[in-house]
Amino acid sequence: MSYLIKGAAVLGGAPTDLILSDGVISEIGSGLSANGAELVDAAGLVALPGLVDLHTHLREPGREDAETVDSGTAAAALGGFTAVHAMANTEPVADTAGVVEQVWRLGREAGHCDVYPVGAVTVGLAGERLAELGAMADSAARVRVFSDDGKCVSDAVLMRRALEYVKAFDGVIAQHAQEPRLTADAQMNEGELSGKLGLAGWPAVAEEAIIARDCLLAAHVGSRLHVCHVSTAGSVEIVRWAKSKGWNVTAEACPHHLLLTDDLAATYDPIYKVNPPLRSSADVEALREGLADGTIDAVATDHAPHPHEDKDCEWAAAAFGMLGLETALSIVQETMVDPGLLDWAGVADRMSYAPARIGRVHDHGRPLEVGQPANVVLYDPSVRRAVDPTVSASLSRNSPYAGMELPGQVVATFLRGRATVLDGKLQ
Amino acid sequence: MKRHLLSAADLTRDDAELVLTTADEMRSLADRPIKKLPALRGRTVVNLFFEDSTRTRISFEAAAKRLSADVINFAAKGSSLSKGESLKDTALTLEAMGADAVVVRHGSSGAPHRLAHSGWVRSSVVNAGDGTHEHPTQALLDAFTMWKHLGESRPGGLEGRRVAIVGDVLHSRVARSNALLLRTLGAEVTLVAPPTLLPVGVESWPVETSYDLDAVIPKADAVMMLRVQRERMQGGFFPTPREYSRRYGLDARRMATLQDHTIVMHPGPMVRGMEITADVADSARSVIVEQVTNGVAVRMAVLYLLLGGSEPAVGGEE
């Protein structure tokens, strides 16, 4: 099946036609025609390279009540993603070649997008000894990103060894920066509000101190470092400083940290409970600036599905995490593109080129040019609609945006020239 | 419209004064042969206590019964293992029983808030203490006690009065509620604690703070001592109980520096020897036992004002 996409604004530019056939972009121009190709009217739509998520939780194996590889990747495709990195905190933990290969295969079978499993840094995420990182790198899943996400690799020596070890196969450690003792039983951002609400605080310094340490370690041993879900202004400054020294540090930020602030916790509704927590408006502003100037290289969703009962309770008993795959692009439009902080070319970089580069993913995050793999998203920035989590493809419903009006909608997603989403519907 | 009492901040000055004057009337009930008023006849009040607290629960039970309400006591074990299923499922059961008001004490801050706003129950929710967040009826009975001694039992009686609240403010829901309520009634509050036991952001509270107990108490009209658990030492909040009581404990020597009319209060239970010595607790200045008595009258006032009419006369919006 080939597709003739007519009149799409490639990276927001002038309307252009594209022909996708045999898995690649075979032609780009205007007034194109193609026999036997299905016509996709893209007037008014923006064409972007297929989005790549560096940070997603697919929950399978182990928590299929919350999400499966099939449902999670379906949600990803609806969000415009053609590749996702699935975090390792499953049950069992993805700390062996066997588990990562299982997740990789489930992704291929589902067929909604490519799944790149993330390998755990330490066995069982226990933070005591390294997992078989080499075996995971050599497996069919070809793991390049390693993370204990959910937990921090807090032991300095262990983090050093991990940073050194992955150099052998061009891997990267993606750190969930959270000093564990400073954040014991923490519930929300530590600040004025946490004191008033009687919820234990998660201070910014617990994130920043780890990031600073890891940047220095990475520089010392000559390694790459990736920082997951940067959430504070101080963290942005530290990353900026590390980059100014020429150190190989990359960072990601989540859509919810670009939009939501900690005052939502005053409702005590755990739909707003997430790790790292929602922060202040000053932090949100610093993140947006950091994403605009490239200090933050990528947007990653940290899509964290949870079943109903894990959120329908009092705050302290609730799980941390929010859905994110289906709303990511809309939030980036709302917080970055519409206010003029980032153009569509910038979106292509932060949501496709950069994450693919960091993850060492070779056939995604390619420019929209002839000969490149046909991983394309068509997006309509002109609509506005209220978010309705009940129509999500995810098995879970923990979206903090329910009822909120957000711009834009993914109209079509193509994975190697095959439509995974057409007319806004899963194929 | 259902209204709730979740936080001391839910009460305006008029609301708070109304509770005090109503409690004053309720208190005289104790002198009558028949200690019962029919105001809540036919109403059902449920005591939903996830944390052990015999004293508060009995106080609420007595208050509801004196108003002729039907009382159902529910002592649930809210362990973290069973998560919030305990809270929600219990709430749905109560709703099926037709509770008019749920008095809830829970170990998690915000649990009464969730109960009130989740749609699980339609009843009025009274917060009897949630985690380290608030304990509004405790603040009301504390204010009532101060009002009777220092405020001449008249409206505006606490205006300008100075209250020192001493101890583990960080973990104290009593401190939070008192700071808010006393300010609403026009009193001036000073929190005294070591820096480790004052929350981040306390500068934004409507209070003064001090690390120096000896400087603050001679000027206070009321000194309220908070319980300090010895286990807080484990978290490194202070080095030893001995150092804590030396610097922040109220003993006979410090008591002698108080003004003649100054009263000593404690929400209980006390850790004798830690934040307060036995001779202070048992002295004539101490109104600690009276606080407990006043608790019933104050809780009667709260229940009456929330449930006695077609709609509440005080309380927070839905």
Add this chain to the structure above:
Amino acid sequence: MCAQPAPAEQASSQPSGGGRTVLDDRDIARALTRISHEILERNKGARDLVLLGIPSRGVPLAQRIAERIAAVEGYAVPVGSLDVTMYRDDLRLKPARALLPTEIPPGGVDDKVVVLVDDVLFSGRTIRSALDALQDVGRPAAVRLAVLVDRGHRELPIRADFVGKNLPTSLVERVRLSVAEIDGVDEVTIEGTVTR
């Protein structure tokens, strides 16, 4: 025996709340004096009497009756107040109301002759509530009712023993007592009369 309304030229001041004055301060004083004597006559003296005013305005009336009795008999009759808010039968129909003071004199009410004192007797529900309230305070030997104005339209089988003035009214009219202790002036006014 009703007191006659004052001659027209004496209703010189406009009543404070609008409407027309039916009793001025001197009418009220005469009525209270007569009531005080009637109470003593019926009770054959002041022994075992307890006066309980129903807040708000029943209370100063009870005080004044006690003063008159003291002047005549040289005996201080115990005076107090009995708030009926909690016992109202329409409690659930309006938002919860503030309570008014209840002060039972130290001797209590057991075996006493309690005279309830109120300003206006209308449907009778307030007095019925007062009887319920009194029942929870003790067991009087007898309960009597003294009111300054009886305006008719009883909804319950309640009647006053001592009446200052019988005032036929229509249901749309409002009868109001003002007392010096609370309102700064003594008068009874009727408002809302439909003029033809």
